[in-house]
Amino acid sequence: MMENKIERKGQVLFSGYKYGEGIKKALKLSREDILFELKESKLRGRGGAGFPTSTKWMLTAATIDPDKYLICNADEGEPGTFKDRVLLLEYPAMVFDGMVIGAYTIGAKFGIVYLRGEYKYMLPDLEAHLEKMRKDNYLGEKILGKDGFDFDIEIRLGSGAYVCGEETALIESLEGSRGEARNRPPFPVNRGYMGKPSSVNNVETFANIPFIVLKGGKWYNKLGTEKSTGTKLFSVSGDCEKPGVYELPWGTKVSELLEIVGAKNTKAVQVGGASGICIPKSQFDRMLAYEDLATGGSVKIFNENRNMLEVLKNFMEFFVEESCGQCVPCRIGNVKLLEGTKMLLKGEFTFEYINKLKELGRTMKIASKCGLGQSSPNPFLSILENFKDEVFNQGWRNNGR
Amino acid sequence: MEDKNKNRVPLGQKPHIVEKPKDPSAIGGSITVEINEKKVTVPMGTTILEACRENQIHIPTLCYHDDLCFAGVCRLCVVEVEGMPTLAASCSYPITAPIKIKTSTPKVRRARKHVIDLMLSEHYGECYSCIRNNNCELQALAKEYGVTDYTFGHIEKKRYEIDDSSFSIIRDLDKCVLCKRCVRTCIDLQEVGVLEAIGRGHETHIGTFLDKQLADVICINCGQCINRCPTGALHEKEITQDIWSAIDDPTKHVVIQTAPSPRAAIGEEFGLEPGHSMTFKMNTALKRIGFDAVFDTNFTADLTIIEEGTELLLRLYKALVNKDESVKLPQFTSCSPGWVKYLEHFYPEYVGHLSSAKSPQQMFGALLKTYYAKKLKLDPSKIVSCAVMPCSAKKFECNRPEMNDSGYQDVDYGLTTRELAKMIKEAGIHLPEMPDSHFDNPFGDASGAGLIFGVTGGVMEAAIRSVIEFITGDKAEEVFDGMNVMPVRGFEGIKYAEIKIDHVGPVPDLIKHLVPNWDWVKGATLKVAVVHGTANAKKVMDDIKAGGKFSQCHFIEFMACPGGCLGGGGQPIPTNEEIRKKRAEAIYAEDAGLELRKSHENPHIIQTYKEFLTDGPCGHTAHKLLHTHYTVRGKYIA
Amino acid sequence: MLISEKQALTERVGMLVQKYGNSRSALIPILQDIQHNFKYITDFEQQEVARLLDIHPVEVYSVISFYSFLSSKQRGKNIVRLCQSISCELEGKEKVAKAIERELGIKFGETTKDKKFTLEYTNCMGMCDQSPAMMVNEKVYSKLTPEKAVQILKEVK
Numbered sequence A: 001m002m003e004n005k006i007e008r009k010g011q012v013l014f015s016g017y018k019y020g021e022g023i024k025k026a027l028k029l030s031r032e033d034i035l036f037e038l039k040e041s042k043l044r045g046r047g048g049a050g051f052p053t054s055t056k057w058m059l060t061a062a063t064i065d066p067d068k069y070l071i072c073n074a075d076e077g078e079p080g081t082f083k084d085r086v087l088l089l090e091y092p093a094m095v096f097d098g099m100v101i102g103a104y105t106i107g108a109k110f111g112i113v114y115l116r117g118e119y120k121y122m123l124p125d126l127e128a129h130l131e132k133m134r135k136d137n138y139l140g141e142k143i144l145g146k147d148g149f150d151f152d153i154e155i156r157l158g159s160g161a162y163v164c165g166e167e168t169a170l171i172e173s174l175e176g177s178r179g180e181a182r183n184r185p186p187f188p189v190n191r192g193y194m195g196k197p198s199s200v201n202n203v204e205t206f207a208n209i210p211f212i213v214l215k216g217g218k219w220y221n222k223l224g225t226e227k228s229t230g231t232k233l234f235s236v237s238g239d240c241e242k243p244g245v246y247e248l249p250w251g252t253k254v255s256e257l258l259e260i261v262g263a264k265n266t267k268a269v270q271v272g273g274a275s276g277i278c279i280p281k282s283q284f285d286r287m288l289a290y291e292d293l294a295t296g297g298s299v300k301i302f303n304e305n306r307n308m309l310e311v312l313k314n315f316m317e318f319f320v321e322e323s324c325g326q327c328v329p330c331r332i333g334n335v336k337l338l339e340g341t342k343m344l345l346k347g348e349f350t351f352e353y354i355n356k357l358k359e360l361g362r363t364m365k366i367a368s369k370c371g372l373g374q375s376s377p378n379p380f381l382s383i384l385e386n387f388k389d390e391v392f393n394q395g396w397r398n399n400g401r
Numbered sequence B: 001m002e003d004k005n006k007n008r009v010p011l012g013q014k015p016h017i018v019e020k021p022k023d024p025s026a027i028g029g030s031i032t033v034e035i036n037e038k039k040v041t042v043p044m045g046t047t048i049l050e051a052c053r054e055n056q057i058h059i060p061t062l063c064y065h066d067d068l069c070f071a072g073v074c075r076l077c078v079v080e081v082e083g084m085p086t087l088a089a090s091c092s093y094p095i096t097a098p099i100k101i102k103t104s105t106p107k108v109r110r111a112r113k114h115v116i117d118l119m120l121s122e123h124y125g126e127c128y129s130c131i132r133n134n135n136c137e138l139q140a141l142a143k144e145y146g147v148t149d150y151t152f153g154h155i156e157k158k159r160y161e162i163d164d165s166s167f168s169i170i171r172d173l174d175k176c177v178l179c180k181r182c183v184r185t186c187i188d189l190q191e192v193g194v195l196e197a198i199g200r201g202h203e204t205h206i207g208t209f210l211d212k213q214l215a216d217v218i219c220i221n222c223g224q225c226i227n228r229c230p231t232g233a234l235h236e237k238e239i240t241q242d243i244w245s246a247i248d249d250p251t252k253h254v255v256i257q258t259a260p261s262p263r264a265a266i267g268e269e270f271g272l273e274p275g276h277s278m279t280f281k282m283n284t285a286l287k288r289i290g291f292d293a294v295f296d297t298n299f300t301a302d303l304t305i306i307e308e309g310t311e312l313l314l315r316l317y318k319a320l321v322n323k324d325e326s327v328k329l330p331q332f333t334s335c336s337p338g339w340v341k342y343l344e345h346f347y348p349e350y351v352g353h354l355s356s357a358k359s360p361q362q363m364f365g366a367l368l369k370t371y372y373a374k375k376l377k378l379d380p381s382k383i384v385s386c387a388v389m390p391c392s393a394k395k396f397e398c399n400r401p402e403m404n405d406s407g408y409q410d411v412d413y414g415l416t417t418r419e420l421a422k423m424i425k426e427a428g429i430h431l432p433e434m435p436d437s438h439f440d441n442p443f444g445d446a447s448g449a450g451l452i453f454g455v456t457g458g459v460m461e462a463a464i465r466s467v468i469e470f471i472t473g474d475k476a477e478e479v480f481d482g483m484n485v486m487p488v489r490g491f492e493g494i495k496y497a498e499i500k501i502d503h504v505g506p507v508p509d510l511i512k513h514l515v516p517n518w519d520w521v522k523g524a525t526l527k528v529a530v531v532h533g534t535a536n537a538k539k540v541m542d543d544i545k546a547g548g549k550f551s552q553c554h555f556i557e558f559m560a561c562p563g564g565c566l567g568g569g570g571q572p573i574p575t576n577e578e579i580r581k582k583r584a585e586a587i588y589a590e591d592a593g594l595e596l597r598k599s600h601e602n603p604h605i606i607q608t609y610k611e612f613l614t615d616g617p618c619g620h621t622a623h624k625l626l627h628t629h630y631t632v633r634g635k636y637i638a
Numbered sequence C: 001m002l003i004s005e006k007q008a009l010t011e012r013v014g015m016l017v018q019k020y021g022n023s024r025s026a027l028i029p030i031l032q033d034i035q036h037n038f039k040y041i042t043d044f045e046q047q048e049v050a051r052l053l054d055i056h057p058v059e060v061y062s063v064i065s066f067y068s069f070l071s072s073k074q075r076g077k078n079i080v081r082l083c084q085s086i087s088c089e090l091e092g093k094e095k096v097a098k099a100i101e102r103e104l105g106i107k108f109g110e111t112t113k114d115k116k117f118t119l120e121y122t123n124c125m126g127m128c129d130q131s132p133a134m135m136v137n138e139k140v141y142s143k144l145t146p147e148k149a150v151q152i153l154k155e156v157k
């Protein structure tokens, strides 16, 4: 029932990859060499936060605990994001090879893929692929004859909770608890799954690894921009002719992307999913890059006919439902922002109160316990800022009708 | 106390702590940080909150509690850490690097105010009709942060129904701020596991298994959750109105017995520092309120020692001499109704080990409507028997169907220390100003042995004082320095002691007739243990189940509440280890100052056996009135 | 519940614990297994799982209540989950929802009398490029129209 079979082109991930090649090359290198290449590549996490992958792995590698975990975050729950789906469905070799290389690098014995429940239909194929890897000795004991390198991957399913994409909530969920984010420090690299050092990385992050190993960090960091190297998969949806997953170098302008996907009459673009920010036409020459518009990959396009307050309402409803509910700013704050949105829709608001809500939004961004509450005010703040005219004049327009 | 972070905490709230070094002075054991531009050196792993408290910097908290592992969910305690893009929750941020902390920046103050505003926006309830008025952390925070209006609106409809199904505990979730202290208390501190967060997001609430009412789940009524709830969301079922009506009814003879722990704590309700004993002032206050007579539960505590001690000796005789394998040893104490219910639910196969002796409260109840009524020629149906207890489970206990051996409900009302304080205030009395007065006859003043029932280890100490004298004829004060049985004292969760009995002295007449001869005790070693807090009880019970060291014990004292009754669920709020220790000191000091410190020497006890319980300890009358049986409950409720 | 039924459940839970282990981290896989086969986790099963994993029943219930895909109340044989997030909302989820509700005669959040279908909303399921989308049990259907959605449900047994 699904249509992933779109022709894909790209400089890295969609450039073609031969199963096992990355692992073979990696096992000829030392762990330090791989970390060096990784550092050179300046690869940053593709899950959204953009933490340098080499640093995360170095910290995990540096811990003395012999039991380390490498966790692949395949919870992809951000509305508007679906690139990991494509990677896992069509290019599992890149992802799993990346995990094996990662395990070798940090010295992990156990690998876990946290696959969101919605993607359960992929399970048979993924399991089959892992089985094949075991047969070919890419997984198991003494991988490719390398003494002391034992590693296997287990796939665990989520159960329908967006917040479990947050790495510490994910770990809680793996441990059999409610997906409530943990206090940090200590960070997962020191104390993660089962209290053991754990590195949690995004599916796409792993998929990049074999290429960096094969072609070198230098080659990789030439792509993209100074601070955002390489390419990025963008999940493009909304009002355009060709929605889908696109591999583009970091630094691509929003307007360029809109051109590629055939978007017309575009009024607004939401970058980074529900928790991202919404930009108007006047900002379409901004870059998709960590230093400008950072994103986990979601690009959502709205044309002139869309009502931005309706969009915002949908986002806020999402957060009210998906907040884990443990901390006050997020549990109650999102409800207040949703109420505010509804006031705006009805035109029953005072600027004084809306300004208080904006203040609240800014508090949520710094006082919430985890990334969910820290980013959920983004659409509220950016839509109110960037679409002032539409937002504040809508109520009486609606009522006047 | 054991490390509070080592228990089995609710998994979702495992404290991800950084262990503190054993020796902070070793290299790398300490670290210097800057707090508000002042340099301070703290052991590695100290939380920011701890570091600030040690340096007299006040940081508001709500989900943090001294007794519990941390949660970091209310976000009130946030502070700025230089270089961090977000604020840090100081209660749960272990210091491991030389960070710079600011505790009162505009951002921080704004965030705290917002958190309070948000909580208030969903808080349904009015302070002046709330049991926690004037002793509510949320209310205090609102005041501290100068809340003058509801910035983000105010909820106008109740969201939840009040759960008043339990005899002991009422839950009013509309006042709940979801700090999860109760969850951590019930699962971690007490290991009962009644409460957890249910649902997700804005729908999250504190609930029970299948969201059943409290009466229908395995709640043991210990009330520890009440003591740690910052708001009025959890409180005891109040019965003060009923008592007022009884007092106002001239046809009723209203009496009250007072347990040993309330007197050591009630002063806190009147602004005194913890650790003031108010025994005799309280007596006066109670009489002024209008109680017809005021008795000391310590009297029946003394009686409990005789009955329970006798029962133990009988069990030992049957087991050791008669080799009767059906005898259940170790014998467990039964005076803590929270513990009794815990055992009934979690280890129902062990109810036979519970001493059949009733708790002091219930013994008193049974005597009041029989012995006392007869002696004073009162109609027992006109006696209203009240008890002030440190405990919420006592409310449940007096409502147990088996507790009516006098022909009436033995104890009509169990009220908590907090409720009594309220009544005293309502009567216009300032307790610390009261003159002293004694307990009423025929029960009079009781022994120090009964008094120390209020502290963990107290029942055991009282029993040892008497049993040693019964068996060896030696004076307890000669065996134990100052009569203080130190091995069973202290706040350690589980205590174990052995007492060698090398000779048998003249056994007093009171119990001598019970067995044909007493030589078998010679050379025996009495093995005892003392356990407080049901989490510790679980450890000991599991050990017994596995045939470990504790299965070899003869007698084990169990108290449901941490610290024993003085830390009970009906005691003044707040509570923490320091406060509990002060209360214990007050009790021990009062005991040390008494002439009469052994249960069996209590002249009123001797009198009672002579006049009323004429067939002696564990005899027929005693059995009918002072002993009971238990219910196998199990864990399955659906 | 009959004793024999209880025994059967106990046995079944016991087998699951053997399969997934008795550590706390096995909790969610065990619950998922029960949910997959029976569409909800009965009260009795929750207590059995708790007993065998040595945790409190309320913790099991708490976990179930947290996750949208776990249920402690009886559900239909087929659980239909329609995406309500932004793309699907903009691409006509409402029309699809109305059509399904009319066809099955129930509202979202309800279960048909014959216990064949339960209707639920869910959040983005990663099919935004082909919205609106829905899941029937574990199968995903995209680019829905009201007619197509109804047709899909007709074919479900």
Ligand SMILES: Cc1cc2nc3c(=O)[nH]c(=O)nc-3n(C[C@H](O)[C@H](O)[C@H](O)COP(=O)(O)O)c2cc1C
Pocket: A044, A045, A046, A047, A048, A049, A050, A051, A053, A073, A074, A075, A076, A077, A078, A162, A163, A164, A165, A166, A167, A168, A200, A201, A202, A203, A205, A370, A371, A372
């Ligand atoms: C609410 C929330 C949801 C998240 N969801 C995902 C997700 O679905 N997939 C993901 O890879 N990272 C997600 N993240 C980011 C992770 O916490 C984490 O930063 C990431 O997995 C690290 O991998 P990376 O370094 O490879 O980016 C989420 C974060 C938050 C706060």
Ligand code: SF4
Pocket: A163, A180, A181, A322, A323, A324, A325, A326, A327, A328, A330, A331, A368, A369, A370, A371, A372, A373, A374
């Ligand atoms: S910010 Fe939201 S999702 Fe994160 S811990 Fe707080 S309530 Fe949970």
Ligand code: SF4
Pocket: B123, B124, B125, B126, B127, B128, B130, B131, B132, B133, B134, B136, B137, B138, B139, B175, B231, B232, B233
């Ligand atoms: S719980 Fe506290 S704030 Fe709420 S009504 Fe009671 S006293 Fe007032």
Ligand code: SF4
Pocket: B169, B185, B186, B190, B192, B193, B194, B195, B218, B219, B220, B221, B222, B223, B224, B225, B226
């Ligand atoms: S009274 Fe005790 S057992 Fe009952 S809910 Fe409170 S802490 Fe748990």
Ligand code: SF4
Pocket: B175, B176, B177, B178, B179, B180, B181, B182, B183, B206, B225, B228, B229, B230, B231, B233, B234
């Ligand atoms: S009931 Fe009290 S202790 Fe429990 S979460 Fe609510 S406010 Fe906190």
Ligand code: FES
Pocket: B060, B061, B062, B063, B064, B071, B072, B073, B074, B075, B076, B077, B078, B089, B090, B091, B092
């Ligand atoms: S007291 Fe620190 S977060 Fe609640």
Ligand code: FES
Pocket: A079, A080, A081, C083, C084, C085, C086, C087, C088, C089, C123, C124, C125, C126, C127, C128, C131, C132, C133
């Ligand atoms: S919004 Fe419906 S699948 Fe993403």
